[in-house]
Amino acid sequence: MNSVRARLSSHLYLTVFSFLMLYPIIWWVGASLKKTEELSLPTLWPSKPMWSNYWNGWHFSSEYTFAHFFGNTLLMELGNVLGGVATAAIVAYGFGRLNFKFRGVWFSILLLTMMLPNQVTVVPQYILFNKLGFVDSYVPLVLPHFFGGGAFFIFLLVQFIRGIPRDLDEAATIDGASVYGIFLRVILPLLKPALVTVAIFTFIWSWDDFFAQVLYLSSVDKFTVGLALRMFIDQFDIQWGQLLAMSLLSILPSVVIFFLAQKHFVEGIATTGLKG
Amino acid sequence: MKTETAIPSLQATKPTKPRQKQKGTHHVAGYLFISPWLIGFLLLTLWPIAQSFYLSFTEYSLLEDPVWTGADNYTKIFASDTTFTKSLSVTFMFVLFSVPLKLFFSLMVALALNKSIRGMNLYRTAIYFPSLIGGSIAVAALWRNMFGIDGYINQVLAWFGVEGVGWISNPDTSLGTLILLNTWQFGSTMVIFLAGLKQVPQELYESASVDGAGKVRKFISITLPMLSPVMFFNLVLGIIGSFQTFTSAFIITKGGPINSTYMYAMFLYEKAFKHYQMGYASALAWILLTIVALLTIINFMASKYWVFYESDGGKTK
Numbered sequence: 065m066n067s068v069r070a071r072l073s074s075h076l077y078l079t080v081f082s083f084l085m086l087y088p089i090i091w092w093v094g095a096s097l098k099k100t101e102e103l104s105l106p107t108l109w110p111s112k113p114m115w116s117n118y119w120n121g122w123h124f125s126s127e128y129t130f131a132h133f134f135g136n137t138l139l140m141e142l143g144n145v146l147g148g149v150a151t152a153a154i155v156a157y158g159f160g161r162l163n164f165k166f167r168g169v170w171f172s173i174l175l176l177t178m179m180l181p182n183q184v185t186v187v188p189q190y191i192l193f194n195k196l197g198f199v200d201s202y203v204p205l206v207l208p209h210f211f212g213g214g215a216f217f218i219f220l221l222v223q224f225i226r227g228i229p230r231d232l233d234e235a236a237t238i239d240g241a242s243v244y245g246i247f248l249r250v251i252l253p254l255l256k257p258a259l260v261t262v263a264i265f266t267f268i269w270s271w272d273d274f275f276a277q278v279l280y281l282s283s284v285d286k287f288t289v290g291l292a293l294r295m296f297i298d299q300f301d302i303q304w305g306q307l308l309a310m311s312l313l314s315i316l317p318s319v320v321i322f323f324l325a326q327k328h329f330v331e332g333i334a335t336t337g338l339k340g
Numbered sequence: 341m342k343t344e345t346a347i348p349s350l351q352a353t354k355p356t357k358p359r360q361k362q363k364g365t366h367h368v369a370g371y372l373f374i375s376p377w378l379i380g381f382l383l384l385t386l387w388p389i390a391q392s393f394y395l396s397f398t399e400y401s402l403l404e405d406p407v408w409t410g411a412d413n414y415t416k417i418f419a420s421d422t423t424f425t426k427s428l429s430v431t432f433m434f435v436l437f438s439v440p441l442k443l444f445f446s447l448m449v450a451l452a453l454n455k456s457i458r459g460m461n462l463y464r465t466a467i468y469f470p471s472l473i474g475g476s477i478a479v480a481a482l483w484r485n486m487f488g489i490d491g492y493i494n495q496v497l498a499w500f501g502v503e504g505v506g507w508i509s510n511p512d513t514s515l516g517t518l519i520l521l522n523t524w525q526f527g528s529t530m531v532i533f534l535a536g537l538k539q540v541p542q543e544l545y546e547s548a549s550v551d552g553a554g555k556v557r558k559f560i561s562i563t564l565p566m567l568s569p570v571m572f573f574n575l576v577l578g579i580i581g582s583f584q585t586f587t588s589a590f591i592i593t594k595g596g597p598i599n600s601t602y603m604y605a606m607f608l609y610e611k612a613f614k615h616y617q618m619g620y621a622s623a624l625a626w627i628l629l630t631i632v633a634l635l636t637i638i639n640f641m642a643s644k645y646w647v648f649y650e651s652d653g654g655k656t657k
Contacts, residue, residue, distance in 0.1 A: 081452070086470070089469070095492075164366055165365075180389075183584065184389055185385055188388035188389075188622075304485055311479075318473060322472050
């Protein structure tokens with residue numbers, strides 16, 4: 065009896081809380097369809113949905129449509145995900161399975177870099193990319209992903225690899241496989257689910273990595289969705305309905321991926337934080 | 341080994357791995373495998389750190405060669421730069437409020453979500469969802485509109501007869517608005533807490549029940565100590581992360597009004613990439629690094645007194 069009541073009250077407050085958390089997003093959907101005058105009314109839904117907000121927002125810039133900016137961002141993402149997935153597994157195998165001199169030291173350094181504020185490296189990195197003529201290109205955004213995809217992902221994969229039974233390696237060794245063979249034929253196939261996690265997180269985080277984008281991209285032609293939105297915000301007379309409509313579209317790829325791969329998400333974060 | 345202390349939560353939960361048993365060593369293959377990271381580290385981390393340190397003692401505008409000016413940048417920053425003092429205190433305020441708030445909320449939510457009832461996945465998804473998109477510029481735009489003078493928040497307040505203020509345009513409330521946005525994105529912290537809760541052995545609760553311990557007692561004597569490594573992990577990373585807050589201040593408030601949300605990261609960004617004072621910005625970066633490193637060290641030292649590791653054989657102190 066008591067437990068039924070406890071369960072019901074759990075449901076009640078969880079529902080209320082979920083609703084509160086999602087409320088701004090629900091409002092957002094409605095607001096993206098509102099006329100400017102209606103935006104300052106406390107209604108959730110417009111009296112008459114202005115679908116033209118989406119059309120006009122999409123064409124807000126005289127030169128390019130949002131299709132161009134989405135294309136740019138996806139192109140950058142392709143490089144980022146490819147680089148991260150391809151190299152993180154290689155590096156993680158080295159740290160997770162091979163025994164070499166100073167491995168412990170390097171691994172500690174790897175973990176320490178996760179705590180390094182990037183303000184310390186950003187100025188010299190900019191100077192370096194500037195000297196190489198890569199400013200206002202995607203190189204400074206994409207290239208870093210090819211160096212192991214970031215400490216966080218290497219760490220995640222190392223944890224994952226350590227969970228793979230060593231018997232598998234040993235069996236392969238007896239069959240005459242080298243460390244390279246073990247990596248390719250034993251570890252890599254088993255690593256697939258973890259690599260999906262890496263791909264998803266890389267995608268979503270680079271989509272949101274506004275700082276690097278604003279730093280390195282200056283010509284509108286190369287703008288990402290985030291930078292296009294910023295251009296939108298900085299206009300003198302902001303068309304809020306259109307802006308909110310485009311903002312909503314801009315989070316769509318992340319949302320779709322989130323729902324397609326929900327399991328990976330929660331597990332992914334949990335693995336990194338804790339599991340051995 | 342240092343590895344163990346770097347991420348504290350690992351120490352408590354990582355199963356002991358039979359690393360020593362390994363016979364073969366693969367020095368060449370090992371370095372070959374880690375080479376992508378190693379090259380990246382040397383090129384894009386270590387070298388920039390060294391260069392940033394050097395640049396902090398120079399004047400450098402990108403166009404001409406750096407000119408050595410000794411400790412001038414630092415003297416200027418500490419002696420006469422009022423913007424520095426302002427942005428540092430703004431950032432401290434931000435960290436001081438948003439880190440504990442976020443920790444508290446995520447822990448509470450994790451506790452609420454750590455039950456086996458039907459539909460729990462749905463709740464988890466709903467509650468995690470804002471964190472997925474929270475850091476994006478899209479949400480910054482949303483926030484700017486909602487908290488505007490005739491934005492949604494004030495309309496709702498008007499219903500209740502409360503006269504709202506321009507949350508973003510008022511220097512007294514602007515920082516609070518950013519802290520609220522930051523707290524709204526507690527998802528990843530919460531998920532880590534949740535994972536930590538799942539690792540607490542159920543036997544502990546059962547035997548405590550046998551001993552007649554109540555709910556509160558169990559929470560204080562079992563849940564909190566068992567969760568302390570995770571708490572510590574979230575605290576350390578939370579502080580480091582909050583010191584670097586950029587997008588929300590940059591888009592929503594642009595640092596204003598009257599610098600009330602002029603975050604340190606934004607100050608540094610503008611010094612470097614708006615005024616092209618690379619040397620000055622590097623000095624700012626090193627001051628930030630020193631502060632963050634000191635706080636982290638203090639955290640690690642203090643952790644001895646409150647973080648509980650199973651592997652210590654059950655000692656808390």
